Amino acid sequence: MSVTGNCLESDVRVLFSSTARPPHLMVFGAVDFAHALIRSAKVLGYRVTLCDARPVFATPERFPEADEVVTMWPHEYLETQEISASTFICVLTHDPKFDVPALTVALRSGAGYVGAMGSRRTHHDRLGRLRAAGVTDTELTGLSSPIGLDLGAATPEETAISILGEIIAARRGGTGRPLGQVDGPIHRSAPVITEVPALTAG
Template sequence: MRELIAPLLAWYREGQPFALATVVRTWHSAPRQPGAAMAVSAAGEALGSVSGGCVEGAVYELAQQVLRTGVPELATYGVSDDDAFAVGLTCGGTLQVFVQPVTPEHFPEFPAIGESIRSSEPVAVATLLDGAANPGAHLRVTPAETVGALGSARLNEAVRDHALGMLALGSTGFLHIGADGEQRGDELSIFVESFAPPPRMLVFGAIDFAGAVARIGKFLGYHVTVCDARPVFATKRRFPEADELVVMWPHQYLARTEVDERTVICVLTHDPKFDVPLLELALRTKAAYIGAMGSRRTHQDRLNRLRELGLTEPELARLSSPIGLDLGARTPEETAVSIAAEIVSLNWGGSGRRLAETDNPIHHPRG
């Protein structure tokens, strides 16, 4: 829903009712992950997607029904034996979609949720799907407060604790719990959607390749920082897509900025005086990915220098160098695709091979 939040807030504030369809569960090779969303306004306008085109027509009709009745609906879409192109998923997957009306009456928490998402403040939304008389009830959970109600105070407290844990991990998914918050119960099905701040991409080295990497990083949803010690190169004119430009020695900036398990680090300086002290720090962080540009000879020289600084073999093994997948890339844009492909592959456990040469599932579950 993050990419739809600006127009959805506008609809809400204009008094335009709309139905929000959210993927809450998938099986097999479903095309979209839980959290994918589609909205249909009372005027008939549609935004977003829940399946990449397979079931949008059916979901659109269901959304219009929900707008008429004001009653949320939980629908499951899979392969149709009679006509897979009519409603079902031709990919062979199955997905479950929750469609709910969004109005001040049915979803009063929506504006505050939307503002948190838009300002990149962490917020989790717990939605009661079934097992109770009030499907569509919501709980807005932030580290500072909890607003709304799903049922009893004990249920709200239990869901809040789960939601805060999921928010810390940036995870979205199902929660089965007892009607009064019992951990061993499963009467209620609750969908918890986490809107953590975007993960960070730190790009070191203000070269032409960095411009292309910054652009594709933004496309993938990262908050992109470009850092270089040379003010003549680290300019907004050269890097308009970057969220942040830092003029500082790379290792000094890395030492004072936050790096978590979702952060990716791209070292494009390929100059020992910049990248060796930077990588010495980077390889000891929690970063999800650390890649460095340079030839194989440069890579071996880096490894030798880093060993002399005391880095261990397991720490050195975290370094992706030469950076990116073997695509035969030459231009900055092609190289950026290669780097992005490696990041996506490592994030989801892909092989990096051509799909036509594999028989693995196309969509990999994380972990």
């Protein structure tokens, strides 16, 4: 047995593996739909933040499944965060005083998904307010609104599946269409962990 720390083998292979941080779902709006969305996202392995400027609604007691509950104005919270393609933003408040500032920051943040809840009438009104706030049409192409896929969802739980389905499609490159209408493989390849030769001590 060597005690020098030198490698005794001439050909050594090591296994490198990396563990990515879980995707981060940011939910803005301590509303009823947020409960179902947070619960479902946690099942899928997301780290979830719930943020609302109203301390009476944004409490850990109301949202025990969230990894963190933040009481701040949404746009101010977003401005403090490191946001990447693995960040997914859902604005559920459908209140212009919250939505417009938050979406203005979110659409310029590099997030992998930005969605906003509301009726089609709310959506069109919101687009006008966002343009008035200086958001460009190019930036608006990154907004998923009304949020979610057309599943005919009727309950908060079904709406959560609709929203997360759209997020999964954005994250994985899916079309959101029925598989029976799509050609090609059903399952996309998962990341592969490879072995690489180690440097030989000498």
